[in-house]
Amino acid sequence: MQTLADIGEDALIRRLVAGLTFDAGVIAGPGDDCAVVRAPGAGEVLLLKTDVVVEGVHFTAATPASLIGRKAMARVISDFAAMAATPRYALITLLAPPQTTVKRVVGIYTGLRRLAAEFGVNIVGGETSRAEQLSISVSLSGVARKGAYLGRGGGKPGDKLLVTGRLGGSIRGKHLRFQPRLDEARWLARRFAIHAIMDISDGLGKDLSRLCEASGLGFDVAMESLPRTRGCDVAQAWGDGEDYELLFAVAPKVEQRLLREWRKAFPKLELTCIGQLTGQRQGAKRNGGWDHFQ
């Protein structure tokens, strides 16, 4: 089996970028020192986000290569869903042991490229280096209309808290195959006043605390109401990471209409009210969830 050491960096990069296609926004993709893309229009803002997956942390040596790449791209697209923004341009950083097979790396890029194409993302450049451990970092930039993107910090006391999909047990497979909720988030942003929103990546318990911290509020969640993945208990729905569902807050008067319209627009994806925001600010209390260094 061919290794990176066999073919070298330049040949590897040529293989990785061969056949990439770009839309009219790309002035120069891979091949020069920087990628060049058209500036967004005057009414838009640029958004930037980077994310990484590491072997032994976010995937294993047994994970199919294309699913590794898919996950790396899906995670960062999910962050754009969390702002109701439009992802546009990606840079990929690959760290890999020299003995990694070319097949595995090409498989990873196949996964990256497929999901990028599905969501209108252009892979415009990247970087590679040898390392002892395989990792893939995706840096993504995108746009949103001024004032039209959403954040974590606008929750109000009494707001209803809703989550998409079901929570917990992602490690059984969803963490590799989840669908970023980009269409759903942009649908929400167009039709409703969403006060605060984020994607649930480190577990509901931890991420809800972050949303509350950003909004200066506390929360009151009915634990038994959490939408659980089949076979998961409440603790898993609360504490497991990598759900990549949306968590958001809306005024109470909006809740019922939103739930009705949601069922028509996304009949296959559950939307559940799990509780509400409260005026009492919480401390850094955490009930489970994922911390990369602990």
Next chain:
Amino acid sequence: MQTLADIGEDALIRRLVAGLTFDAGVIAGPGDDCAVVRAPGAGEVLLLKTDVVVEGVHFTAATPASLIGRKAMARVISDFAAMAATPRYALITLLAPPQTTVKRVVGIYTGLRRLAAEFGVNIVGGETSRAEQLSISVSLSGVARKGAYLGRGGGKPGDKLLVTGRLGGSIRGKHLRFQPRLDEARWLARRFAIHAIMDISDGLGKDLSRLCEASGLGFDVAMESLPRTRGCDVAQAWGDGEDYELLFAVAPKVEQRLLREWRKAFPKLELTCIGQLTGQRQGAKRNGGWDHFQ
């Protein structure tokens, strides 16, 4: 000594972003899922670049922490110099073993932040994960006026090839302390028709081949004319990596005036003509230089 495992990811990030300052271009920095920055004006393009430094590859366990961060930021700013563009917004990805000391990580960010501030770069976000090996990736976006940025691909037969500074022996210390040639590149772009330009990161031999490949040309270099770092021989000037000097091509009639004006503008930085571009296209011939996987 405190480790990342002691304080956890959130506390680490809070320490790393505390006191960061932003210019008026930043709408939202760290703290939400994405950073938000003002869109460039209609007459501008956005440029994107990512780069990584890995322990054992680009620095060692003995490298002072602030110089690791400095190098990580300087390398990617050097890529903007290579396009005569203006770097603006950086995202930092830190991979680190949990037993890494907080002091070391904070030191790395001190180096990142100092050089970023010196060059007008805003650190607007980032990502951390545990890994077996320490690495720092910097993803940088920036702007240039439409049509005013430079690339590798515009060289013409007969163009003179010039390099800034001296080449070779960077491993003795320059690789940690080099100054990105951003001011020099933008000065060149404003005053002269620069046909092709890049920064020399993998060694002159390898990078000159890349410039020639992008321009569809060959080269004729007088090896004895290479500006060598004190104590380095021609082979080192040709083959050592990490010079981070500029290599560029201009029409022969421009050369003398450019050299004169350069001496007035940058009296402390040498500029040397090392040869010329030729019409005969070269293959992928390589004479030394650095390849990450071989």
